[in-house]
Amino acid sequence: MAQDKLRLIPLGGLGEFGMNCMALRWQDDIIVIDAGLMFPEEELLGVDIVVPDISYLTENRTKVKAIILTHGHEDHIGGLPWILSELNVPVYGTEFTLALAEGKLDEHRLLDDADLIEMIPGKKFSIGPFTIQPIHVTHSLVDCVAVAIHTPVGVVLHTGDFKVDLSPPDGKAFDLQAFADLGKNGGVLALLQDSTNVDRKGWTPSERAVRPRLDEIFGQTKKKLFFSCFSSSVTRIALAFDLAAKHGRKVAVIGRSMDNATEIAQDLGYLKVPQGLIINPGQMRDFAPEKLLVMISGTQGEPMSALSRAAVNNHKFAKIEAGDTVLMSSRVIPGNEKGIYRVIDHLERRDALVIHDDGTNGLIHVSGHGSQEELKLMINLVQPKFFIPVHGDYRHLKRHVELALSTGVPQKAILMEDGEILELTKDTAQKNGKVTTGRVCIDSGGTIDVVEDVVIRDRQHLSEDGIVIAIVAIDKRTGQSEGVPEIVMRGFAMDDAQLIGESRAIVKRTLEGSSAEERQDYGVIKEKIRGDLKRFIQKSTSRRPLIMPVIMEI
Structure with missing residues (x-):
């Protein structure tokens, strides 16, 4: 049967x-x-x-x-x-x-x-x-x-x-x-x-329902307009390009996912771009602020996304200045609220006008x-x-x-x-x-490695490659790091004073090379410390320890 x-x-x-x-x-x-x-x-x-x-x-x-x-x-x-x-x-x-x-x-x-x-x-x-x-x-x-x-x-x-x-x-x-x-x-x-x-x-409104409000924002923006939406939202991206052409703005596309999506959409004919509308991010300095639209990825506040880095003035091309407008044309995915509002705080500190879907700014997302x-x-x-x-x-x-x-x-x-x-x-x-x-x-670092169970994965990781804890004290008010970073290694190289000393120097260099805003943003600074330490230790020892930056707020 x-x-x-x-x-x-x-x-x-x-x-x-x-x-x-x-x-x-x-x-x-x-x-x-x-x-x-x-x-x-x-x-x-x-x-x-x-x-x-x-x-x-x-x-x-x-x-x-x-x-x-x-x-x-x-x-x-x-x-x-x-x-x-x-x-x-x-x-x-x-x-x-x-x-x-x-x-x-x-x-x-x-x-x-x-x-x-x-x-x-x-x-x-x-x-x-x-x-x-x-x-x-x-x-x-x-x-x-x-x-x-x-x-x-x-x-x-x-x-x-x-x-x-x-x-x-x-x-x-x-x-x-x-x-x-x-x-x-x-x-x-x-x-x-x-x-x-x-x-x-x-009923859910049509995608066309966002055009009037977006058109109004384009018309009112006096300086640079940063536009962030899901990179897969091709119709929203196409609308932004269309409005940029209407309002005489050149378009710079920043962020890997945004770049990939616009390229695929253009190749397949879903995004029709007038000749000369898109410029290379490096050309932004050649245009007046009121002539620029920056399509930027990171609408969910991801710590190392283009928008998060621009918000703390740590992006090579995307410089957000007082009077610029940042439009976040997407919904807040549950669980991402903290990261998104952290980015908005940084943008407000830069005196940018932030428009996001908080229910009071009109229909900028459906x-x-x-x-x-x-x-x-x-x-x-x-x-x-x-x-x-x-x-x-x-x-x-x-x-x-x-x-x-x-x-x-x-x-x-x-x-x-x-x-x-x-x-x-x-x-x-x-x-x-x-x-x-x-x-x-x-864990998809180059190959597809299955983590059968989080606890087992952590035990294996610790037993094979150990753990490195970087402890940093940061003054919340000033963003200044206090004292010398402490490095604790367990599971490997415990007695290697040279490796510990060099790791401490790497963390110190990361802190010194970061702005006060980045140091005050624990999400960003932890990712920067983790990334720099990971690269250094892998290169020095060919090992991949679990790296845990710990930020002590003082």
Whole structure:
């Protein structure tokens, strides 16, 4: 009997934001939708990214036929290098999604062996018993799709991330007709729907809704305008370029992620830039401040991002001066508040005008996810028999089940978590068993090294390479370092007075080469000390100890 059942197995993204990964299995064929990552919390020392445990896929490696990507955000494609290093299977995605994936795979030296296949919205293709129908949806990124998977027991529709934008800036509207056709042709068996904005009433505004306020800001800004948004928000970047041309400003692009995204978007025609609009950051000094727009990465307050460094006057090109305007056109991702407000404090100290999405400055950012009315619209359009919320914390999934049932459409709404197996026939949907799931911590310094467990990883790190603690006292008021930095080494070179002395000199040099503002910002100064010490110790000893700067506030 189990052979005649379709199995849905979420491996990530149901119970947390990020790490989105869903397996569908029919008999001996498995396809995977999305391969996302999460960024680690501060307490995960030595961890770069967190990806889903794919034990279930590796145990069934001969059955895994393909990975299908809905769009190019990190929480949907960021885990791809990790999965492809274990399972080299074909990867399907739209043109822009694959361009972003290529960059990731190239970085990990996996591109030459990867089989990347472009899929076109509206054009069906088959993988074993599955027929895949990509459907164009709108989101905060271009070239996004939902996937309708036609299986022997019925259609499973995975929305990916979406909102219903009928007048997007790129002119490619949400494909309502395709979803309506699915509903008319007997409805879908199961709808897997994005839960991100289930708490928000009403409709999510169109991306075009930000233009009037941004246009006003461009017109009012008297000096340099620094514009920060998610580097993947190509339509927002295109709008900023368009307004720069309208208001006679040249554009300098600063920050690796922003640079990469604009280059890919230009190559693929999503970003049309007038001749001579973009200048090299080194040319900024040749133009009057009122003639400059600086597109800069770091909208979430990341300690070593371009905006964070510019905020403490530690960027080669981005010099933020009194009277400049800094526009942060993005939402605050929960957990990032401290870093973002720290950067804003530094910008205010520089007497810059900071405009961010605090609810009082007008519409400078809109979400890429559908609110309650869009979620209900999708349910009513496709007429699902069964409903499974995806992408969200447990509370979001629970709220989404309640919302779906309130429409009166699904016969049954099922709240699932990572690892649970849902078995579907044409008439039934039942949970049956669990598979191994969890978080795998990755240290991606050049190669992909798995951190099996944080505690084990720390013990191994300490036993093999030891620990170096740099203790620095800093006067909070003045930013001056007090006394001589103390270096404590455990696990290696404990008696090497020369190494300790040279390490102390490195820390001292880092402090002396930093501005008072940087020294007062413990996030920035700790990263600088860690980076400089790490380079020195690796070069001197070929070891990678755990380096922990400790800042004592006096």
